[in-house]
Amino acid sequence: NAGVMQNPRHLVRRRGQEARLRCSPMKGHSHVYWYRQLPEEGLKFMVYLQKENIIDESGMPKERFSAEFPKEGPSILRIQQVVRGDSAAYFCASSPAPTYNEQFFGPGTRLTVL
């Protein structure tokens, strides 16, 4: 049973470009969560999605960031016009239901903005 998959593992972008991060949840999981981990800081919640729905985006910056989880395919976190401050590790987690109270994390995408 494959775990949570994220790609790419490392992504380098220049300021102003777009970054697209992908997350495939564990088989049977329909709940996906995105987190950002800045150097020397903890894990910050960004957005919680179910298939085709955004449930909670209270941690998402209002501009340049968007997320989706289509009926088919992986969840996508999109960052438009990246800036140096977006450099961080972005983790995706999945669970079979929110009440399961355990999340399964992917290995993360490390975004570097030059």
Added chain:
Amino acid sequence: GDSVTQMEGPVTLSEEAFLTINCTYTATGYPSLFWYVQYPGEGLQLLLKATKADDKGSNKGFEATYRKETTSFHLEKGSVQVSDSAVYFCALSVDGGSYIPTFGRGTSLIVHP
């Protein structure tokens, strides 16, 4: 709101030393409590959890007891190994709430041979 406070790191120990990483919390409801571990270059993995007061979670020699009276969930291990070097995150989620966990800032553990 909900919050988790962990002791600041890094915690540096010699192999076979005793480990304690302190964690305290505030929660608006009745939380479940977790410890996650992040090895270098990897994502977080659940280490142990406890869902009600006085429960003890344990795994791989690590233990933590849910103390409601002191709102604490301290992580302990009797004899650490070099392979335990990692970042440890305390977290909570509240049943009946959004279920989105709240994480502490993480505590880095470095174990020397």
